[in-house]
Amino acid sequence: MSKSYKIAVIGGDGTGPEVVAEGLKVLSAVSNKFQIKFDYTNFDFGGERYKRTGETLPESAVSELKKFDAIYLGAIGHPDVKPGILEKGILLALRFALDQYINLRPVKLFPNVWTPVKDKGPEEIDFVVVRENTEGLYVGTGGYLKKGTPDEVATQVSINTRKGVERCLRYAFEYTRKRNKRKQLTLVGKTNVLTYAFDLWERAFHEVGQKDFPDIKREYAHVDATCMWFVKNPEWFDVVVTDNLFGDIITDLGAMIQGGMGIAAGGNINPEGVSMFEPIGGSAPKYTGKNVINPLAAIGAAQMMLETLGESKAANAIEQAIIKTVQKMPSQAAGKMGMSTTEVGDAVAGCI
Ligand code: IPM
Ligand code: MN
Numbered sequence: 081m082s083k084s085y086k087i088a089v090i091g092g093d094g095t096g097p098e099v100v101a102e103g104l105k106v107l108s109a110v111s112n113k114f115q116i117k118f119d120y121t122n123f124d125f126g127g128e129r130y131k132r133t134g135e136t137l138p139e140s141a142v143s144e145l146k147k148f149d150a151i152y153l154g155a156i157g158h159p160d161v162k163p164g165i166l167e168k169g170i171l172l173a174l175r176f177a178l179d180q181y182i183n184l185r186p187v188k189l190f191p192n193v194w195t196p197v198k199d200k201g202p203e204e205i206d207f208v209v210v211r212e213n214t215e216g217l218y219v220g221t222g223g224y225l226k227k228g229t230p231d232e233v234a235t236q237v238s239i240n241t242r243k244g245v246e247r248c249l250r251y252a253f254e255y256t257r258k259r260n261k262r263k264q265l266t267l268v269g270k271t272n273v274l275t276y277a278f279d280l281w282e283r284a285f286h287e288v289g290q291k292d293f294p295d296i297k298r299e300y301a302h303v304d305a306t307c308m309w310f311v312k313n314p315e316w317f318d319v320v321v322t323d324n325l326f327g328d329i330i331t332d333l334g335a336m337i338q339g340g341m342g343i344a345a346g347g348n349i350n351p352e353g354v355s356m357f358e359p360i361g362g363s364a365p366k367y368t369g370k371n372v373i374n375p376l377a378a379i380g381a382a383q384m385m386l387e388t389l390g391e392s393k394a395a396n397a398i399e400q401a402i403i404k405t406v407q408k409m410p411s412q413a414a415g416k417m418g419m420s421t422t423e424v425g426d427a428v429a430g431c432i
Contacts, residue, residue: 082115085117093156098369098371102428105429153357155363176219181214182348183346185211194411195339209330212321212324213348216238218324222236252265257295264317265297265298344360347381355388374412398428
């Protein structure tokens with residue numbers, strides 16, 4: 081009996097729809113080969129819709145999206161819309177409302193992909209960042225006092241709940257165990273300065289680890305040092321767990337060492353609910369409509385979506401197809417791939 085999944089598709093802004101189209105092309109190849117059915121529904125959320133209607137998300141969006149098995153997202157961010165409106169009103173709103181408390185971001189260098197890190201290759205660059213995705217500085221707590229005056233004050237408060245931190249840590253420990261590579265989980269924080277927030281993280285980390293995951297080795301690194309080590313000794317990492325903002329920052333660095341934004345995929349995961357998969361780069365307005373953007377990140381996001389749905393064989397087939405395709409690409413950067421966006425999609429689909 082063939083399995084069937086209901087997928088919500090949000091192409092979004094800029095190059096989002098172009099890369100999502102290539103992901104869907106690859107999913108169609110997977111569908112034929114593995115007898116998996118996908119039933120897609122498109123949603124027009126993004127900058128164009130906002131400009132037309134003044135609305136970021138309709139009221140029904142969250143309850144609608146909850147009916148799907150997964151969400152496949154392109155990119156959110158429009159050059160004509162003030163920064164923050166779409167990001168907060170759509171992307172973060174969905175992450176929060178769907179309680180996607182994990183942002184899973186693998187940093188994996190495939191053979192033959194160029195990395196700016198000298199003398200490091202696929203052996204050394206292969207780890208996963210588990211970013212907390214619903215708390216920290218992202219919740220928007222804070223405000224202004226005396227705005228616009230010389231005495232103006234602005235505050236932005238990082239919220240770290242024991243429950244929120246602990247569920248993220250538990251996911252990271254479980255993931256490390258399942259990954260079964262070095263069985264090492266590194267907490268990334270700033271315990272030397274953020275002595276409340278990361279004290280909570282650190283206590284929870286050791287309590288949970290000691291009690292329920294004695295088989296997992298616990299390491300700690302400050303976030304600034306982590307940036308150094310991602311470049312100097314990426315092989316030190318197996319699984320990394322950290323808060324929302326640090327996770328945001330270090331995964332851009334992670335994306336660069338794995339070959340760039342063109343190939344970096346991520347998943348916003350609610351292990352008990354509906355998850356959303358996206359390339360981690362932005363909407364790249366200047367490349368929009370030119371057929372030059374790299375769709376591999378979006379295709380990798382589709383792979384992660386299948387993995388999360390429990391379709392490991394199909395997910396693995398996509399990874400193998402990506403690995404074959406990058407062999408033929410001189411670069412992962414937009415416009416320098418030696419192929420167009422659609423040709424990369426064709427190449428991956430052809431390898432399935
Ligand atoms: C990301 C992005 C978002 C974030 C922005 C667009 C709000 O940078 O997914 O990493 O900061 O989480
Ligand atoms: Mn980011």
